[in-house]
Amino acid sequence: MYSEPSFKETLITWFDQHQRQMPWRETTNPYYIWISEVMLQQTQVNTVRSYYERFISDFPTIESLARADEDDVLKRWEGLGYYSRARNFHTAVKEVVEKHNGVVPDDPEAFLALKGVGPYTQAAVMSIAFDLPLATVDGNVFRVWSRLNDDTQDTALQKTRKSYEQDLLPYVQSQSGTFNQAMMELGALICTPTSPLCMFCPVQEHCEAFEKGTVLERPIKTKKQKKTLHRLQVLYVEDEAGNMLLEQRDQSLLRGMWQFPMYPVETSHADIEQEFDHHILIDEEPSFHLKHQFTHRTWDIAVYRAKVTDHHIGGNPFRHWIPCSDKKQYTFPVPMTKIFKAMQQAD
The missing domain is CATH 1.10.340.30 (Hypothetical protein; domain 2)
Incomplete structure (x- = not known):
């Protein structure tokens, strides 16, 4: 020493x-x-x-x-x-x-x-x-x-x-x-x-x-826990007035933050449209794919654009219509901000 x-x-x-x-x-x-x-x-x-x-x-x-x-x-x-x-x-x-x-x-x-x-x-x-x-x-x-x-x-x-x-x-x-x-x-x-x-x-x-x-x-360190892969699909729903549909997360990860409606990738679009009382139409093909790394998990997201035919889209209390211009007033996780920017640029 x-x-x-x-x-x-x-x-x-x-x-x-x-x-x-x-x-x-x-x-x-x-x-x-x-x-x-x-x-x-x-x-x-x-x-x-x-x-x-x-x-x-x-x-x-x-x-x-x-x-x-x-x-x-x-x-x-x-x-x-x-x-x-x-x-x-x-x-x-x-x-x-x-x-x-x-x-x-x-x-x-x-x-x-x-x-x-x-x-x-x-x-x-x-x-x-x-x-x-x-x-x-x-x-x-x-x-x-x-x-x-x-x-x-x-x-x-x-x-x-x-x-x-x-x-x-x-x-x-x-x-x-x-x-x-x-x-x-x-x-x-x-x-x-x-x-x-x-x-x-x-x-x-x-x-x-x-x-x-x-x-x-040096140093010697055992390997970190492998990341789990979560395959997801996100709906980007926007109406003619420039409002977008958001939902507030109640899960422990990113709790309280805002996201676009998100589902496991295996959820059928028919089931999703039924949940929305058949008042939305989801594109058959995704607009783009996005990967985002968290500490112990990876989100692999397919982003779909959806058209709304009626604002009465079921009774989910966590979902709200929000003007796109008010986006800065809401806290978005990084992947949702990337999706918002990409879809706005595509319009």
């Missing part, structure tokens, strides 16, 4: 000189730091920048977000994906108002008890905002630490995360937020998954995997 001051000081010096400029690194407001950490989970930095700036502009305080309707919050989140993050964050902020007088708690256990806060978010926010000695272990840190130590533990296992958190604990007794960010930045810029820039690594002399030639074999 290497000398803590030498390794840590070298890494932090590099970080001070080479870190990317990000708006959430220019604040000490724990609420803003929390927002950035929630957005950055499973989303690229370049995508998050504009969302973060708009979000803190629209909801500058915890109280303003707590008062907001869920639909408004989801609308600001539209395009970031993983909408459960937004719902959980919204709930957690309400808990902060109700239980902590609108102040983000600096007690790690109290913060961890909030809705949607896990060990990573706890460590990131508590260390960056309050300099508390907690180590963040995300994908970047898994990769950096496993290579530094030529570690062969399976990083997909929870026990490996706990092991790494303990290993890193001595390094976060001071400057914890800076050290955690430096480790993540090293993984993002230098110690990348493929083609790592080992010749430019500030802590190369400490890297056992570099010395042994095993850098590309």
Whole structure:
């Protein structure tokens, strides 16, 4: 094992000189730091920048977000994906108002008890905002630490995360937020998954995997769960007045968001038309196909245009006629936005 001051000081010096400029690194407001950490989970930095700036502009305080309707919050989140993050964050902020007088708690256990806060978010926010000695272990840190130590533990296992958190604990007794960010930045810029820039690594002399030639074999991680394939058909129903038919999802995935009527691909058009009291006519051939990847599933969608002959189309309470011009007022999942744009361009 290497000398803590030498390794840590070298890494932090590099970080001070080479870190990317990000708006959430220019604040000490724990609420803003929390927002950035929630957005950055499973989303690229370049995508998050504009969302973060708009979000803190629209909801500058915890109280303003707590008062907001869920639909408004989801609308600001539209395009970031993983909408459960937004719902959980919204709930957690309400808990902060109700239980902590609108102040983000600096007690790690109290913060961890909030809705949607896990060990990573706890460590990131508590260390960056309050300099508390907690180590963040995300994908970047898994990769950096496993290579530094030529570690062969399976990083997909929870026990490996706990092991790494303990290993890193001595390094976060001071400057914890800076050290955690430096480790993540090293993984993002230098110690990348493929083609790592080992010749430019500030802590190369400490890297056992570099010395042994095993850098590309680390970290070891079991394969992710295979995605399930869902074959679906979507009806794009629009009337002569420029209204489109939407339905609000009540399933757990994308709950509360708006979509065009959607069915399993094996559902016959005759059955669908019967459901609509025979007041729609569905094209025989799809207008186009679309694939969209979620974390554990893939949607393979055939998009059909349908003509409406009467607005009395059955009694589904989740379906509504909405002017196409009002689309921006409703929160659409990414695949539905793609369908809307494609069908509008085709008209």
